[in-house]
Amino acid sequence: MKVGFPLILINFKAYKEASGRRGLELAKVAEKVSKDTGVTIAVAPQLTDLAFIASQVEIPVFSQHVDAVEPGSHTGHVTLEAVRDAGAVGTMLNHSERRVRADQVDVVVKKARELRLLTVVCSNTPEVTAAMAALGPDMVAIEPPELIGTGIPVSRAKPEVVTSSVDLVKKINPRVKVLCGAGITTGEDVAAALRLGTVGVLLASGVVKAKDWEKAIRGLIEPIIKRA
Amino acid sequence: MKVGFPLILINFKAYKEASGRRGLELAKVAEKVSKDTGVTIAVAPQLTDLAFIASQVEIPVFSQHVDAVEPGSHTGHVTLEAVRDAGAVGTMLNHSERRVRADQVDVVVKKARELRLLTVVCSNTPEVTAAMAALGPDMVAIEPPELIGTGIPVSRAKPEVVTSSVDLVKKINPRVKVLCGAGITTGEDVAAALRLGTVGVLLASGVVKAKDWEKAIRGLIEPIIKRA
Amino acid sequence: MKVGFPLILINFKAYKEASGRRGLELAKVAEKVSKDTGVTIAVAPQLTDLAFIASQVEIPVFSQHVDAVEPGSHTGHVTLEAVRDAGAVGTMLNHSERRVRADQVDVVVKKARELRLLTVVCSNTPEVTAAMAALGPDMVAIEPPELIGTGIPVSRAKPEVVTSSVDLVKKINPRVKVLCGAGITTGEDVAAALRLGTVGVLLASGVVKAKDWEKAIRGLIEPIIKRA
């Protein structure tokens, strides 16, 4: 499955609102809006729902995390092979709520490339974004953790964090795409993120905790549709 | 779903032989043999396949691991609520390949009880078995790590580890049931485990890596059927 | 060095007030009061100061933490051998700010016994206290984390946590001594801890952050001196 840009990536986190059957419903809403509008909307369901959801929707599905281990005698770990076998197109890694070590990012990025899985590596500062870009993932997602879940978009509170990140990535590894996360809730936030040089957004509560999922997602992508 | 005893719990680990669709096939084989024979056979699929498999079989499904966090802003974590919403009956915890801290076991065991989910807490020595029993899970599974995956059953190599564990659990918390793990491959191993005072076995490679899954499982439960 | 009871164990944590030379000064004050009064006062300096302080005072010195590894190729780890070679009498383990896994507590407790080092294993609930007691350390220290550093003693806020812990330990392993921690600041708190069946206290900010260290320590041990 090809992933287009701009990209809206919805992280279900461990929110009870998006667990099990309700997670599937949310993925179905995202799929519907994506098909209606042509905008790429991807989802990162809870780990336990990955194959369940990926087998029932036709939008890109990402794992929220993967462990830097080979298939084999590892209990309670998520391998890249399991992510692929579940039908996902790739994986997030190093989210502020699930940081991993740089050498583990290195292992996962190299192996995901072989398995033709996409990697979205999160970071918190321009320096860490630069470091992650040096490892060559498909995307980095810059998210100042202090803004996550606040509804205050990084593009407004700390635009310089995004622009510095974009600049450093260009210098270090221009093939790496930059997503913008933390505090994204509205179409305006998405527009600002794109203006700052990113190719999309990573968000969670802005959609998952919205009363009307479809309305929330349609609001987010409005500036993308207008732009097109 | 009621879980009966003796219990055969098959851990799929991160084996490539039991990932995605092949994991579902293995679960289906376990379901078939269980229905044919009346012996309780449970499975612990890969985390990413949990809801996928639990929604398609009618045998008890366990998570391989759960994190001691509440639903909410946690990326890449597995909550007990997600395990329940996935349709599983409970969770393994503290496997030698995914140890957690005692205070985390305490949190998970107490909360699982509220959610009516079962807990199978692994341990490696009689003393750790006693410690885990003091936390009051439904089951402890004693598995000397040095025997895991060897095909040498603990019941033969270190029977005293099993009997000491059974004795300590009886003293500390007699409601906790004891499973026997590590090196279990044959019906003989299962019979030995039951003779030593346990109520079942936890195994992985003995089934998952067998050429003929059904034959391997039927071999395991033979002494249980004879006993009945 | 013999460790007597009641025991006052002062944890220097990572407080800047007790780092380097100032840590040595605090240990010297504790030593002075101990020699003056005959009450056992032990200290747990910062890891980096362990040998520095232990080589210059004649009161019991504990490590704040130890890793469950053998001497050898381990960078940045603290072995029991290093604790012993530093001149300490033992180690704390599993503090709420540095929890370890039960199997690691098991390894450390067994090996410390061989090396004739004392172990003080922290816990947070009566159930975890029971679990830690099952592993057979010399002491457990029950500290509800929500009270640590508050100045509200567990003996007043949650006396039942202490008495349940004492009762469970008596049942599971009566040779294990129980210390009481969290919120201890005054002699009254120490007296209450002893009345609840513990043999001493573990405290940190109550002494380290006091303006007058000697006065704070003398205040703490007043009820012990009166009792003698």
Place this chain on the structure above:
Amino acid sequence: MKVGFPLILINFKAYKEASGRRGLELAKVAEKVSKDTGVTIAVAPQLTDLAFIASQVEIPVFSQHVDAVEPGSHTGHVTLEAVRDAGAVGTMLNHSERRVRADQVDVVVKKARELRLLTVVCSNTPEVTAAMAALGPDMVAIEPPELIGTGIPVSRAKPEVVTSSVDLVKKINPRVKVLCGAGITTGEDVAAALRLGTVGVLLASGVVKAKDWEKAIRGLIEPIIKRA
């Protein structure tokens, strides 16, 4: 204390041969050779010996590890302030035996700069070296883990790992100096490391486990003396 180059940095790891008093002896030998020859020889003693040794030698002393926490309520952690108060000039970080996350390296590097402490961040592949260099430490030490402790120098087994690392660092952050580690035992290995563009070596067993420490160190620095 100024740290000159080429630099020989001896990591005592958790070797029993270099613990406590014996660790001090080894540091004294390193000091003696350094004073005799003018070559900079630094030591990284065991954490528990840091202040003990740093207070008794006049060569640069490094911590083997530091935690990314502020001074305060942290038990069993090593702060940069504690490293400074112990009399060390800086710290190693992210050794293959004690990896940390990239965001933690970022925090430590930035704060160490404020405290005027040096940072030596270890890495395992050219990509991870590049990532660590992007975080701006004073030095990176490239050490393929599979060669650590083997006596087979990376400069001979995998010279391209060293030269790629040197090249990437030059591109990303030319102020960062590169050390070469893993398998270093002889003066020839040191000479090779310097020829490949590094400014010194990080080694452990090659000195610590040598029968004659002084002879081992003198052997290492021979090519540096000749070069001068």
